[in-house]
Amino acid sequence: MRPIHLPLRNMPLQRKLLALIVPLLIVTVSLTGLYSYVIASREVVDKIRQAQLNMAVKTKDQLDHFAQNSVSFTNYLFLNKTVQEMVGSGDTPSRRDMVFKSLLPLMVTGETIQSLILYAVKDNSTASSPFAITQTGIASAISYDRFKETPYYERLVASPSNQLWDILRPEDNVLTGDSHYKLVYITLYKNHLYQPVGLLIAGMDADKLSRNLFHDNTEDAVQFMMNDEGVVLAATDTAWIGLPVSELPVFGMDGDVPANPAHALDQLKARSDLIVSDSVSDITGWHSVVIQDRSKLVLELREIGSATVSITVIVCLLAIVMSWMIARYVTNPMKKLMHSMKALQIGDFSQRVDIVGNDEFGRLGYLYNSMVGRIKALIHDVYASSLKQREAELKALQSQINPHFLYNTLNMINWSALQKGDKDISEMVVALSQVFRLSLNSGNEFVALSQEIELLRHYLFLQKKRYPSRLYFDIEVDPALHHFRMPKLLLQPLVENAIIYSIEQAEGTGNIFISAYREDGWIRLEVTDNGPGMPEELVQQLNRTGTAGAIRQAADGTRSGMAIANIKERLSLFYKEAAFEIISKEGIGTRAIVRIKEGDQGHDA
Known part of the structure; x- marks a missing residue:
């Protein structure tokens, strides 16, 4: 059977490349344009979803940074000698003043902690008056007994780690006169023996945290932080802070409002008209949520459709020109190598090819030149080694001494010395003979x-x-x-x-x-x-x-x-x-x- 590709066999390589690559490129570009238009919607959504997820993860990482700073700040208080003395040795005005002077600069210069409440618990049920400060100075807070009646204390006691991340509402009046929602870290204060001797509440203003977390948010995306109970903790719109997720405007798009705010996130993810991404904080357990309207994103397909046709035509024309240039770029170095190899074949070891560049062809030319030089050097080394070997063999033949002749001569000298009664010379000759014998060692x-x-x-x-x-x-x-x-x-x-x-x-x-x-x-x-x-x-x-x-x-x-x-x-x-x-x-x-x-x-x- 005659092969169908026989006409290509006798064609130059450059024409072969053009005959194979140009049709393939035209078909590939056309199919690619059609395929891109068909799947553009899904690709756009996937990219936006990934961008949203990155945005949610970035916001979560920023939240973790603030949360970790809060934990580090409380750890500093555990190790602060002045605070330890105030909590453990007695709450006096002078000690309060020393603690205030040491902590206020840290709170003013830092961007994490805006308020601090410290209860020094004398026993399991009583405590001194609370020590409370904000970035503006000394503040007042509710007593320890009143705080124990709040749901925050109940959730703290129920927490296995004796730590709680929560939101304080202004109406709870925990920090007297403060009208801001507070994202708080509540933990037990322990002395140097790791015994609980107080209660510590470190707070961040929710609206300030919102501005820090969502300052680069786009207008098309909705972002907020929520806890497992479905309460908004921070948001692009600070008016949403403290609301259940079910009351956000995003639920007004289809009128389906969930009865349980804790299940609102799952319901949002199930909706086909929204793209929802979330990431959970490893420290606080809060959710960073990003929501975008899917219908606004699909509008980009109109531009893709019109651009696909134009790009297909342009790329086809460029493909023909580029194929010719690529074929020429590939074949020219190979022609140089082929001509040089023909000269090398007849024994011209001075051959070198000049291929400029550090790509595969440039390295191939360099390796070819190195190979020719190495072959030339090896031939010279083999020739020189052969001459040296023959010279060494000749010298070895000329310098060989028959050991038996040497031993017989030494024995004759030994007998002559013994006959003349010269024992010293005889012993020296025998020793010399043994030295020669052991040195030669039969080769x-x-x-x-x-x-x-x-x-x-x-x-x-x-x-x-x-x-x-x-x-x-x-x-x-x-x-x-x-x-x-x-x-x-x-x-x-x-x-x-x-x-x-x-x-x-x-x-x-x-x-x-x-x-x-x-x-x-x-x-x-x-x-x-x-x-x-x-x-x-x-x-x-x-x-x-x-x-x-x-x-x-x-x-x-x-x-x-x-x-x-x-x-x-x-x-x-x-x-x-x-x-x-x-x-x-x-x-x-x-x-x-x-x-x-x-x-x-x-x-x-």
Whole structure:
């Protein structure tokens, strides 16, 4: 069967993109315009509902901020020493004056608390005269006995937390002469032993709070705060404060007024002609409600309908032009890459593509240039490595020495010395032969610790012959570590360094102590000498960097510096957990420590 897309197969990529994208865009834009007109009503309502919900949440968060400030203010009163003395130690005019002077500035400068009533309860039934202040000065309030007869006290007693958020009506006359509705936080006042010794009422003016909460409200939206009983606590129209929700003008739209104000919010949400959103405060439990008329919002569809047709035509024309530009933008960088790849294919590694930008094409061009450069470098490295490998193999062949020839020669020297009765020379030759034998180790990189110690004994024997009266050494090895596998010649360079610095460059007697033991899951190999030591700065540099250059400089250009660097490199190469450390003090000596994690047998062991 012949494929129907065969004509597109032989077309240039730019024409393919135009042939596929332009019809698709025209159809997509047309369907989108129709679809947007059909669902615009729902989208507008959803957006308004979300905006309303955000507005309700924002108002609720602002209310929580004021409520939290009220709680913080009462907590401050609990901790205020002057208030504690007035409530607990006795209510005197001087103490009242001190409390008044300390609290009035806080109430005047703050925007939360406009009134405060404090009852100092002497026992469960009696109290002193109330302490009452407002932002304007000292005020008067009803007595504690009269307050206990109000429904607010009943609701406070019934509250599990002994806290109450409520609204005080002017007709209740709790704060004498105050004509404002008060949103109050009522709680027990406790002493430092957390025993209730009074009653505290912190109030906010409902009309002032309304202006703070709803100052940016739009004219089309109705906002108010209500409690679970359906009483309006704050509103965009302050005349609604204190009314049941069922008496608000919003219920006059259809004449269906609920009998129970507490169920009014549910009835409002069920109405199809309104968009209602609410959010509940986590602190007070009050509802932040936003209401908007749905019919006013749907009027926006008229503009959407006329705009959809115009936009569809314009977008179709722009789609044709943009498709041609996009196709050209996509194909031009690909053409550059294709031409460069053809040149690279025939071996031109100087190829580079110039694609400007930091988009996908720009990064593709950058990666392509990096790849070509990397391939060129790799080819050069492989060629250079091949030459170096051949040169190394040639040098290795030229420098090979037959161990049997070396041993036979040393044995001949040994027999000659014995025949001539020179026992010292015979012992030195035997020790040197053992050093060579253990160093070569049949070509193996790892040896047992016992073999390394044997090599050190022969090496120190030869050095003892060189410094008979100046060199003394001692070796202590945990017998359980004799079979521990380690890289050969790991300790010999450290012993050589100790001889160089404690014997050759120092006067007097040199002592070298070699030890191997277990400690806290680690195998420690130590070489200690009593040489002149090194400065602290140099020791820190060697332990921190460990580079061959730094150690060579520390060793004044001697071969010992390279040996220490070689030890560190071999430890990192062969072991996952191994460390090398130098401890030295001037005038006392130096200790070189090799630590290998117990159980780590090394990569090449």
